[in-house]
Amino acid sequence: MKNKAVCRLKVPTLIAILLALAWACTAGPRGYTKFEVTIDPSVRGEAAAGRVILLLSRTEKFSPGPTGTPVFGLNVDGFVPGAKALVDETSFGYPVRSIRDIPAGEYFVQAWLNVYTTFTRSDGKIVKLHQDQGEGQNWRRSPGNLFSEPVKVKIEAGKNATVTIRLNKIVPPIKPYEDTKWIKHVRIQSRLLTEFWGQPMSIGANILLPKGYDEHPGVRYPVHYVQGHFPRGRAGRFSENETSPAFKLWTADGAPRFIQISFEHACPYYDDSYGVNSENVGPYGDAITGELIPYIEKTFRAIGEPWARVLSGGSTGGWISLALQVFYPDVFGGVWSFCPDPVDFRKYQIVNLYADKNAYTIDHEWTRVARGGERATDGNLTYTMDQENLYEEAIGDRSRSGGQWAIWNAVFAPVAEDGYPKPFWNPVTGEIDKATAEWARERYDIRAYLEKNWAAIGPKLAGKIRVYVGRMDNFYLNEACYLLEAFLGTAKDPAYGGEFQYGDRGGHGWSPFKGDEMLRAMAAHITQNAPRSAKKDWVY
Structure with a gap:
C-alpha cells in the first residue's frame, strides 16, 4: 500500500485562516473616490439636461479616445446650480469601466457638461440631443457647453472620498464666417428639417467662386459639390494664401472654371447628416437637393442642370457623394467617390451585419479574436472595434456620442421605442440585431x-460612378468597395460604365489624382454630357 500525502495544520493557524475569511465576508466593498459635479451659477442659471463627462489623466493633457485617457459619463436632467451630479461606480467608463477601479495615485481631473436640447419630432418622439451650435457637433468646442478648470487629486487605495468639481467655465460663441473675394457663405432655415425636428433648423454652404467670376457677369458655371465632415467655412482644400499650391491651381490660366461648394449640415447626432433622408436624422437629402441647392444655384449663377453638377468626397464624404448620386440620379451628373464609408453592409468595415453574430469578436471553439477597428498600412492594429464603440458609449449613450458609430446607427437604423436609434448591435457586448x-x-x-x-435607375447612372480606395484603407473600407464593384461589373442593360481604382498599400484617403487632374476629368465629363445647345462660355 502506497503512502498518502497528508496536509496537517496547527490549530492556531487554522483559526487565523477562518477569522480572515470571516472578516473578508463581512467587511463589505472597499472604498473608492467619487466625484460630485456642480454648476457654478455664474455660467448658467437655468436647469440643464445633458451628459456630464469626467476626464482623468496622469498628466495635464486629457486625451479621451479609443486608446486614450479615462472618461466617465453620466446623464443629467433638471441639473441646476447647487445640484450635485455624482460620478460613482455606476457611471459608465472607458477604458476603465468603473471609477472604483482607477488605481491609486495622483491625477488631473476635469468635468464637462454637454448640454442637450429637447426635441419634439414630427413622428411624436421626444428626444434629448446636443443641438449643434456652429462648431460641427464637438462637445469640447460647442458654445454653451460648460467645463471646469483641471484640478489635481490624490486617489488612495480602499479609501472613501468625494471630490467636488465645479463647472465654472463656458465655451464662448463662435465668430461668424466672413465673406471674402473668393469664398461666400450662405445659411437658410430648412422648412423640411424644421418640421421634422419641431424647432428651427438650418443648413448652409461655403461657395468658392472661380477666377473671373466678377469679370464675366453673364456666365453660368458648372458646380462641383465637395462632400465631407464639417468644413468650418472652407470649400474643399482651397486656401486664400496666394503662395499656396491650392490657390495657384484654382487660379491658374487654363484651369477648369467651376463653382465649388461644401455643405454645412451638422445635425443633432454628428458633424454632418450623411446627406440622405433618415428616420432618426430627418429629411436631409430632400432638404439639400430641394431647398439648399436651388437657393445656391440661383444666387451664384450656376448652370443649374444635372449634367452640370458633379460630386466628390472622401470617407464620410465618399459615402455622401455616392449616396447622393445613387438616391438622386436625376439631380447629379457624376461622382468621384474616395474611400467611402461602408457601401455594402456585408463589410460594415469588416463586420457582416447579416451573417456575423458579434461585431466585436470572432469566436472559435477555444479562443475569441477581437476585430480591428483601425489599422496602420503595415497591418498593425491601432485599436479594436469594441474599444471605439465603448469609448463612444462613455461619451454619450443612445447614439449621442457625436462619433462615427453613433451617426451610422442614427442614419442607417430605424427608430427605437424610446425615440432614439435602434442600434445594429448591443454597444456593450457587440451582439448584432439581425432584424435591424x-x-x-x-x-x-x-x-x-x-x-x-x-x-429602374441604372440608365440614369451609367457612366457616372467612379470609386477610388487604397487596398490598405485604415478602416477596411476597401472591402465593401470590392463587393460593390463585383455587382456593378455584372450589371447589364445598361453596363455601369464607370471605374474603380485601388492603391496598393494605399491608406485612408488614397487618391490616384495629382494637382488639378480630377477637376480636368470632371470638366471633360461635363462637356461630354452637355446638350449640344449648352453654352460653353464657362471655359475661358
Whole structure:
C-alpha cells in the first residue's frame, strides 16, 4: 500500500485562516473616490439636461479616445446650480469601466457638461440631443457647453472620498464666417428639417467662386459639390494664401472654371447628416437637393442642370457623394467617390451585419479574436472595434456620442421605442440585431439598393460612378468597395460604365489624382454630357 500525502495544520493557524475569511465576508466593498459635479451659477442659471463627462489623466493633457485617457459619463436632467451630479461606480467608463477601479495615485481631473436640447419630432418622439451650435457637433468646442478648470487629486487605495468639481467655465460663441473675394457663405432655415425636428433648423454652404467670376457677369458655371465632415467655412482644400499650391491651381490660366461648394449640415447626432433622408436624422437629402441647392444655384449663377453638377468626397464624404448620386440620379451628373464609408453592409468595415453574430469578436471553439477597428498600412492594429464603440458609449449613450458609430446607427437604423436609434448591435457586448440589419439592407446598403433597383435607375447612372480606395484603407473600407464593384461589373442593360481604382498599400484617403487632374476629368465629363445647345462660355 502506497503512502498518502497528508496536509496537517496547527490549530492556531487554522483559526487565523477562518477569522480572515470571516472578516473578508463581512467587511463589505472597499472604498473608492467619487466625484460630485456642480454648476457654478455664474455660467448658467437655468436647469440643464445633458451628459456630464469626467476626464482623468496622469498628466495635464486629457486625451479621451479609443486608446486614450479615462472618461466617465453620466446623464443629467433638471441639473441646476447647487445640484450635485455624482460620478460613482455606476457611471459608465472607458477604458476603465468603473471609477472604483482607477488605481491609486495622483491625477488631473476635469468635468464637462454637454448640454442637450429637447426635441419634439414630427413622428411624436421626444428626444434629448446636443443641438449643434456652429462648431460641427464637438462637445469640447460647442458654445454653451460648460467645463471646469483641471484640478489635481490624490486617489488612495480602499479609501472613501468625494471630490467636488465645479463647472465654472463656458465655451464662448463662435465668430461668424466672413465673406471674402473668393469664398461666400450662405445659411437658410430648412422648412423640411424644421418640421421634422419641431424647432428651427438650418443648413448652409461655403461657395468658392472661380477666377473671373466678377469679370464675366453673364456666365453660368458648372458646380462641383465637395462632400465631407464639417468644413468650418472652407470649400474643399482651397486656401486664400496666394503662395499656396491650392490657390495657384484654382487660379491658374487654363484651369477648369467651376463653382465649388461644401455643405454645412451638422445635425443633432454628428458633424454632418450623411446627406440622405433618415428616420432618426430627418429629411436631409430632400432638404439639400430641394431647398439648399436651388437657393445656391440661383444666387451664384450656376448652370443649374444635372449634367452640370458633379460630386466628390472622401470617407464620410465618399459615402455622401455616392449616396447622393445613387438616391438622386436625376439631380447629379457624376461622382468621384474616395474611400467611402461602408457601401455594402456585408463589410460594415469588416463586420457582416447579416451573417456575423458579434461585431466585436470572432469566436472559435477555444479562443475569441477581437476585430480591428483601425489599422496602420503595415497591418498593425491601432485599436479594436469594441474599444471605439465603448469609448463612444462613455461619451454619450443612445447614439449621442457625436462619433462615427453613433451617426451610422442614427442614419442607417430605424427608430427605437424610446425615440432614439435602434442600434445594429448591443454597444456593450457587440451582439448584432439581425432584424435591424435587415431593415437597413434595402434602404442604405448601397450595393443592395443598386442591385434591387438597377433596372429602374441604372440608365440614369451609367457612366457616372467612379470609386477610388487604397487596398490598405485604415478602416477596411476597401472591402465593401470590392463587393460593390463585383455587382456593378455584372450589371447589364445598361453596363455601369464607370471605374474603380485601388492603391496598393494605399491608406485612408488614397487618391490616384495629382494637382488639378480630377477637376480636368470632371470638366471633360461635363462637356461630354452637355446638350449640344449648352453654352460653353464657362471655359475661358
